[in-house]
Amino acid sequence: MKHSLLSSSLLAVSLVVSAQTAPLEELLARYQSAGASSFDATRGAQLWQQTVTPAGEAQARSCGTCHTDDLRAAGKHARTGKAIDALAPAANPKRLTDIDTMEKWLTRNCKWTWGRACTPQEKGDLLSFIKSR
Amino acid sequence: MTKFMWKMVSVGLLLGGSLPWLMSGVSFADDDEHDRRGKTEKSQGQLDVAPVTHEKYKQECGSCHFPYQPGLLPSRSWQALLANLDDHFGENAELSAAVLKELGDYLDKNAAEHASEKRAIGINRSLGAQETPLRLTTTTYFKRKHHEITAKMVQDNPQVKSFSRCETCHTQAAQGSYNEHDVIIPGFGPWKD
Numbered sequence: 466m467k468h469s470l471l472s473s474s475l476l477a478v479s480l481v482v483s484a485q486t487a488p489l490e491e492l493l494a495r496y497q498s499a500g501a502s503s504f505d506a507t508r509g510a511q512l513w514q515q516t517v518t519p520a521g522e523a524q525a526r527s528c529g530t531c532h533t534d535d536l537r538a539a540g541k542h543a544r545t546g547k548a549i550d551a552l553a554p555a556a557n558p559k560r561l562t563d564i565d566t567m568e569k570w571l572t573r574n575c576k577w578t579w580g581r582a583c584t585p586q587e588k589g590d591l592l593s594f595i596k597s598r
Numbered sequence: 599m600t601k602f603m604w605k606m607v608s609v610g611l612l613l614g615g616s617l618p619w620l621m622s623g624v625s626f627a628d629d630d631e632h633d634r635r636g637k638t639e640k641s642q643g644q645l646d647v648a649p650v651t652h653e654k655y656k657q658e659c660g661s662c663h664f665p666y667q668p669g670l671l672p673s674r675s676w677q678a679l680l681a682n683l684d685d686h687f688g689e690n691a692e693l694s695a696a697v698l699k700e701l702g703d704y705l706d707k708n709a710a711e712h713a714s715e716k717r718a719i720g721i722n723r724s725l726g727a728q729e730t731p732l733r734l735t736t737t738t739y740f741k742r743k744h745h746e747i748t749a750k751m752v753q754d755n756p757q758v759k760s761f762s763r764c765e766t767c768h769t770q771a772a773q774g775s776y777n778e779h780d781v782i783i784p785g786f787g788p789w790k791d
Contacts, residue, residue, distance in 0.1 A: 542750040544688065547662060565694070 476501045489561045489592060496585035508596025512587055517579045536598035553598035561596060646717035649774035652704045653720065658693060664765045667774055668708035669718030674730045676705040717776060736762040757784035
Protein backbone atom coordinates (compact mmCIF):
# COMPACT_ATOMS: atom_id res chain seq x y z
CA MET A 466 0.00 0.00 0.00
CA LYS A 467 2.77 2.44 1.04
CA HIS A 468 4.78 1.65 -2.06
CA SER A 469 2.03 2.31 -4.57
CA LEU A 470 1.14 5.59 -2.84
CA LEU A 471 4.77 6.70 -3.00
CA SER A 472 5.23 5.70 -6.61
CA SER A 473 1.96 7.27 -7.75
CA SER A 474 2.83 10.57 -6.06
CA LEU A 475 6.32 10.43 -7.57
CA LEU A 476 4.72 9.84 -10.94
CA ALA A 477 2.33 12.75 -10.39
CA VAL A 478 5.19 15.07 -9.45
CA SER A 479 7.29 14.06 -12.45
CA LEU A 480 4.34 14.52 -14.78
CA VAL A 481 3.79 18.03 -13.42
CA VAL A 482 7.49 18.84 -13.75
CA SER A 483 7.69 17.55 -17.31
CA ALA A 484 4.51 19.43 -18.24
CA GLN A 485 6.17 22.63 -17.05
CA THR A 486 9.35 22.24 -19.12
CA ALA A 487 7.73 20.67 -22.16
CA PRO A 488 6.55 23.79 -24.05
CA LEU A 489 10.01 25.36 -24.45
CA GLU A 490 11.65 22.02 -25.19
CA GLU A 491 8.96 21.18 -27.69
CA LEU A 492 9.41 24.53 -29.43
CA LEU A 493 13.18 24.09 -29.55
CA ALA A 494 12.68 20.61 -31.01
CA ARG A 495 10.47 22.15 -33.72
CA TYR A 496 13.19 24.66 -34.55
CA GLN A 497 15.68 21.81 -34.89
CA SER A 498 13.31 19.99 -37.23
CA ALA A 499 13.25 23.21 -39.24
CA GLY A 500 17.03 23.13 -39.65
CA ALA A 501 18.54 24.58 -36.49
CA SER A 502 21.44 22.82 -34.79
CA SER A 503 22.16 22.98 -31.06
CA PHE A 504 21.27 26.18 -29.24
CA ASP A 505 23.61 28.48 -27.36
CA ALA A 506 22.70 31.14 -24.78
CA THR A 507 25.95 33.05 -25.50
CA ARG A 508 25.01 33.39 -29.14
CA GLY A 509 21.60 34.44 -27.95
CA ALA A 510 23.20 37.14 -25.79
CA GLN A 511 25.00 38.54 -28.86
CA LEU A 512 21.77 38.57 -30.84
CA TRP A 513 20.13 40.41 -27.95
CA GLN A 514 22.69 43.21 -28.31
CA GLN A 515 22.40 43.50 -32.09
CA THR A 516 21.14 46.92 -33.19
CA VAL A 517 19.35 47.86 -36.39
CA THR A 518 18.19 51.31 -37.51
CA PRO A 519 15.18 50.89 -39.79
CA ALA A 520 15.05 53.02 -42.93
CA GLY A 521 13.58 56.42 -42.16
CA GLU A 522 13.92 56.01 -38.40
CA ALA A 523 16.19 58.12 -36.20
CA GLN A 524 16.57 55.59 -33.40
CA ALA A 525 18.39 52.26 -33.53
CA ARG A 526 16.54 49.27 -32.15
CA SER A 527 17.64 46.21 -30.22
CA CYS A 528 15.76 43.80 -27.97
CA GLY A 529 16.87 45.89 -25.01
CA THR A 530 15.15 48.98 -26.44
CA CYS A 531 11.91 47.75 -24.86
CA HIS A 532 12.98 44.89 -22.63
CA THR A 533 16.12 46.56 -21.19
CA ASP A 534 19.31 44.55 -20.92
CA ASP A 535 18.41 43.37 -17.43
CA LEU A 536 15.91 40.63 -18.17
CA ARG A 537 14.85 40.43 -14.55
CA ALA A 538 13.69 44.03 -14.64
CA ALA A 539 10.43 45.27 -16.10
CA GLY A 540 10.74 46.79 -19.55
CA LYS A 541 8.89 49.65 -21.18
CA HIS A 542 7.38 50.07 -24.65
CA ALA A 543 9.66 52.43 -26.58
CA ARG A 544 6.82 54.60 -27.86
CA THR A 545 3.93 54.30 -25.44
CA GLY A 546 5.90 53.76 -22.26
CA LYS A 547 3.63 50.88 -21.33
CA ALA A 548 5.22 48.53 -18.78
CA ILE A 549 6.43 45.14 -20.01
CA ASP A 550 6.74 42.33 -17.49
CA ALA A 551 10.24 40.92 -16.93
CA LEU A 552 11.38 38.32 -19.47
CA ALA A 553 13.60 36.13 -17.30
CA PRO A 554 11.65 33.10 -16.02
CA ALA A 555 13.59 33.48 -12.76
CA ALA A 556 11.81 36.80 -12.22
CA ASN A 557 8.56 35.95 -14.04
CA PRO A 558 7.58 32.26 -13.95
CA LYS A 559 4.92 32.73 -16.65
CA ARG A 560 7.61 33.31 -19.32
CA LEU A 561 8.54 30.54 -21.75
CA THR A 562 5.55 28.39 -20.74
CA ASP A 563 3.33 28.74 -23.79
CA ILE A 564 4.36 27.91 -27.35
CA ASP A 565 1.81 30.18 -29.06
CA THR A 566 2.89 33.11 -26.92
CA MET A 567 6.58 32.57 -27.62
CA GLU A 568 5.98 32.22 -31.35
CA LYS A 569 3.70 35.23 -31.50
CA TRP A 570 6.18 37.59 -29.88
CA LEU A 571 9.20 36.29 -31.75
CA THR A 572 7.32 36.76 -35.03
CA ARG A 573 6.36 40.31 -34.17
CA ASN A 574 9.47 41.49 -32.45
CA CYS A 575 12.10 40.13 -34.84
CA LYS A 576 10.31 41.98 -37.63
CA TRP A 577 9.85 45.18 -35.66
CA THR A 578 13.40 45.22 -34.28
CA TRP A 579 15.46 43.80 -37.14
CA GLY A 580 13.09 44.31 -40.05
CA ARG A 581 12.96 40.61 -40.82
CA ALA A 582 11.85 37.27 -39.43
CA CYS A 583 14.30 35.43 -37.20
CA THR A 584 15.65 32.08 -38.36
CA PRO A 585 14.79 29.00 -36.27
CA GLN A 586 18.42 29.01 -35.09
CA GLU A 587 18.19 32.61 -33.92
CA LYS A 588 14.88 32.01 -32.18
CA GLY A 589 16.27 29.01 -30.32
CA ASP A 590 19.42 30.88 -29.32
CA LEU A 591 17.38 33.83 -28.08
CA LEU A 592 15.05 31.62 -26.06
CA SER A 593 18.03 29.81 -24.56
CA PHE A 594 19.51 33.18 -23.60
CA ILE A 595 16.25 34.33 -22.00
CA LYS A 596 15.99 31.08 -20.06
CA SER A 597 19.50 31.54 -18.69
CA ARG A 598 18.95 35.00 -17.19
CA MET B 599 -55.23 89.43 -49.42
CA THR B 600 -53.76 92.65 -48.03
CA LYS B 601 -50.06 93.05 -47.24
CA PHE B 602 -51.01 93.02 -43.57
CA MET B 603 -52.77 89.70 -43.92
CA TRP B 604 -49.76 88.15 -45.70
CA LYS B 605 -47.58 89.35 -42.84
CA MET B 606 -49.91 87.73 -40.33
CA VAL B 607 -50.01 84.52 -42.31
CA SER B 608 -46.23 84.31 -42.56
CA VAL B 609 -45.74 85.10 -38.85
CA GLY B 610 -48.34 82.52 -38.02
CA LEU B 611 -46.62 79.93 -40.18
CA LEU B 612 -43.28 80.75 -38.60
CA LEU B 613 -44.63 80.40 -35.08
CA GLY B 614 -46.64 77.34 -35.93
CA GLY B 615 -43.64 75.76 -37.58
CA SER B 616 -41.33 76.39 -34.67
CA LEU B 617 -43.80 75.44 -31.95
CA PRO B 618 -43.08 71.70 -31.99
CA TRP B 619 -39.35 72.43 -31.64
CA LEU B 620 -39.95 74.79 -28.71
CA MET B 621 -42.16 72.19 -27.04
CA SER B 622 -39.70 69.32 -27.38
CA GLY B 623 -36.96 71.01 -25.35
CA VAL B 624 -34.36 70.50 -28.04
CA SER B 625 -31.61 73.05 -27.74
CA PHE B 626 -29.37 73.66 -30.71
CA ALA B 627 -27.01 75.78 -28.69
CA ASP B 628 -25.30 72.88 -26.98
CA ASP B 629 -24.32 69.35 -27.83
CA ASP B 630 -25.76 67.80 -24.68
CA GLU B 631 -27.67 64.60 -24.94
CA HIS B 632 -31.19 65.51 -23.88
CA ASP B 633 -34.11 63.35 -24.76
CA ARG B 634 -37.42 64.78 -25.87
CA ARG B 635 -38.65 65.36 -22.36
CA GLY B 636 -35.64 67.55 -21.61
CA LYS B 637 -34.10 65.03 -19.21
CA THR B 638 -30.49 63.94 -19.49
CA GLU B 639 -29.62 60.31 -20.25
CA LYS B 640 -29.32 58.14 -17.18
CA SER B 641 -25.85 56.74 -16.65
CA GLN B 642 -27.20 53.25 -16.05
CA GLY B 643 -29.58 53.45 -18.94
CA GLN B 644 -29.41 51.94 -22.35
CA LEU B 645 -25.87 51.06 -23.43
CA ASP B 646 -23.96 53.28 -25.83
CA VAL B 647 -22.16 50.29 -27.27
CA ALA B 648 -22.15 46.58 -26.38
CA PRO B 649 -19.26 45.74 -24.02
CA VAL B 650 -16.57 43.33 -25.17
CA THR B 651 -17.45 39.77 -24.21
CA HIS B 652 -14.87 37.87 -26.26
CA GLU B 653 -11.99 36.89 -23.98
CA LYS B 654 -9.48 36.32 -26.77
CA TYR B 655 -10.29 39.76 -28.18
CA LYS B 656 -9.71 41.35 -24.78
CA GLN B 657 -6.43 39.47 -24.49
CA GLU B 658 -5.06 40.13 -27.98
CA CYS B 659 -6.52 43.56 -28.67
CA GLY B 660 -6.54 44.89 -25.14
CA SER B 661 -3.06 44.06 -23.90
CA CYS B 662 -1.46 47.19 -25.33
CA HIS B 663 -4.43 49.55 -25.52
CA PHE B 664 -8.04 49.74 -24.49
CA PRO B 665 -10.02 46.92 -26.13
CA TYR B 666 -12.22 49.05 -28.34
CA GLN B 667 -15.72 47.68 -28.64
CA PRO B 668 -16.51 46.27 -32.11
CA GLY B 669 -19.55 48.54 -32.28
CA LEU B 670 -17.32 51.60 -32.50
CA LEU B 671 -16.30 50.99 -36.10
CA PRO B 672 -17.90 49.47 -39.20
CA SER B 673 -16.90 46.02 -40.36
CA ARG B 674 -14.86 47.35 -43.31
CA SER B 675 -12.70 49.29 -40.87
CA TRP B 676 -12.06 46.22 -38.74
CA GLN B 677 -11.18 44.22 -41.83
CA ALA B 678 -8.72 46.86 -42.95
CA LEU B 679 -7.09 46.88 -39.52
CA LEU B 680 -6.80 43.10 -39.30
CA ALA B 681 -5.34 42.91 -42.80
CA ASN B 682 -2.47 45.18 -41.82
CA LEU B 683 -1.45 44.09 -38.34
CA ASP B 684 2.19 43.90 -39.35
CA ASP B 685 2.08 47.70 -39.38
CA HIS B 686 -0.47 48.54 -36.74
CA PHE B 687 0.11 52.27 -36.26
CA GLY B 688 3.86 51.66 -36.30
CA GLU B 689 3.86 48.40 -34.35
CA ASN B 690 3.91 44.82 -35.47
CA ALA B 691 0.82 43.19 -34.00
CA GLU B 692 0.72 40.10 -36.22
CA LEU B 693 -1.50 37.22 -35.24
CA SER B 694 -1.70 33.61 -36.34
CA ALA B 695 -4.21 32.80 -39.10
CA ALA B 696 -6.44 30.92 -36.68
CA VAL B 697 -6.62 33.76 -34.16
CA LEU B 698 -7.12 36.28 -36.96
CA LYS B 699 -10.13 34.35 -38.21
CA GLU B 700 -11.64 34.06 -34.75
CA LEU B 701 -11.26 37.77 -33.99
CA GLY B 702 -12.37 38.76 -37.49
CA ASP B 703 -15.62 36.84 -37.06
CA TYR B 704 -16.28 38.43 -33.67
CA LEU B 705 -15.57 41.94 -34.94
CA ASP B 706 -17.67 41.52 -38.06
CA LYS B 707 -20.66 40.14 -36.19
CA ASN B 708 -20.60 42.98 -33.68
CA ALA B 709 -19.45 45.87 -35.87
CA ALA B 710 -21.29 49.19 -35.94
CA GLU B 711 -23.61 48.40 -38.82
CA HIS B 712 -24.72 45.17 -37.14
CA ALA B 713 -25.19 46.66 -33.67
CA SER B 714 -28.39 47.83 -32.00
CA GLU B 715 -26.83 50.11 -29.38
CA LYS B 716 -27.36 53.80 -29.96
CA ARG B 717 -23.80 55.08 -30.34
CA ALA B 718 -22.89 52.26 -32.69
CA ILE B 719 -25.90 53.22 -34.79
CA GLY B 720 -24.97 56.91 -34.61
CA ILE B 721 -21.38 56.25 -35.63
CA ASN B 722 -22.41 54.06 -38.51
CA ARG B 723 -24.97 56.56 -39.77
CA SER B 724 -22.46 59.40 -39.67
CA LEU B 725 -19.99 57.68 -41.97
CA GLY B 726 -19.99 57.99 -45.75
CA ALA B 727 -20.24 54.68 -47.58
CA GLN B 728 -16.71 55.14 -48.91
CA GLU B 729 -15.31 56.15 -45.55
CA THR B 730 -13.23 53.47 -43.88
CA PRO B 731 -11.78 55.06 -40.76
CA LEU B 732 -8.92 53.22 -39.12
CA ARG B 733 -9.31 55.35 -36.03
CA LEU B 734 -12.59 56.33 -34.38
CA THR B 735 -10.86 59.51 -33.21
CA THR B 736 -10.54 60.87 -36.76
CA THR B 737 -14.24 60.61 -37.56
CA THR B 738 -16.49 63.65 -37.78
CA TYR B 739 -18.77 62.01 -35.23
CA PHE B 740 -16.00 61.71 -32.67
CA LYS B 741 -14.66 65.21 -33.26
CA ARG B 742 -18.12 66.66 -32.88
CA LYS B 743 -18.66 64.90 -29.57
CA HIS B 744 -15.31 66.14 -28.27
CA HIS B 745 -15.27 69.62 -29.76
CA GLU B 746 -15.29 71.28 -26.34
CA ILE B 747 -12.23 69.34 -25.17
CA THR B 748 -9.02 71.37 -25.27
CA ALA B 749 -5.47 70.24 -26.01
CA LYS B 750 -4.63 71.07 -22.39
CA MET B 751 -7.02 68.35 -21.32
CA VAL B 752 -5.77 65.67 -23.69
CA GLN B 753 -2.70 65.91 -25.93
CA ASP B 754 -0.81 68.25 -23.60
CA ASN B 755 -2.07 66.53 -20.48
CA PRO B 756 0.61 64.04 -19.35
CA GLN B 757 -2.05 61.97 -17.60
CA VAL B 758 -4.12 61.56 -20.77
CA LYS B 759 -1.89 62.19 -23.82
CA SER B 760 -4.23 60.89 -26.51
CA PHE B 761 -7.90 60.71 -27.43
CA SER B 762 -7.27 57.04 -28.18
CA ARG B 763 -7.05 56.36 -24.46
CA CYS B 764 -10.83 56.42 -23.91
CA GLU B 765 -10.70 54.66 -20.57
CA THR B 766 -8.53 57.42 -19.11
CA CYS B 767 -11.46 59.85 -18.94
CA HIS B 768 -14.52 57.74 -19.67
CA THR B 769 -14.78 55.89 -16.38
CA GLN B 770 -17.43 53.48 -17.69
CA ALA B 771 -15.84 52.83 -21.09
CA ALA B 772 -15.12 49.17 -20.37
CA GLN B 773 -18.80 48.71 -19.58
CA GLY B 774 -19.77 50.15 -22.94
CA SER B 775 -20.92 53.50 -21.57
CA TYR B 776 -19.44 56.81 -22.77
CA ASN B 777 -21.96 59.09 -21.10
CA GLU B 778 -20.50 62.51 -20.41
CA HIS B 779 -21.74 62.39 -16.83
CA ASP B 780 -19.24 59.63 -16.08
CA VAL B 781 -16.30 61.57 -17.49
CA ILE B 782 -13.51 62.52 -15.12
CA ILE B 783 -10.54 64.18 -16.82
CA PRO B 784 -7.32 63.55 -14.87
CA GLY B 785 -5.99 66.85 -13.58
CA PHE B 786 -9.30 68.59 -14.32
CA GLY B 787 -12.00 66.61 -12.54
CA PRO B 788 -15.53 65.62 -13.56
CA TRP B 789 -16.69 67.04 -16.88
CA LYS B 790 -19.13 69.86 -16.31
CA ASP B 791 -20.99 71.09 -19.32
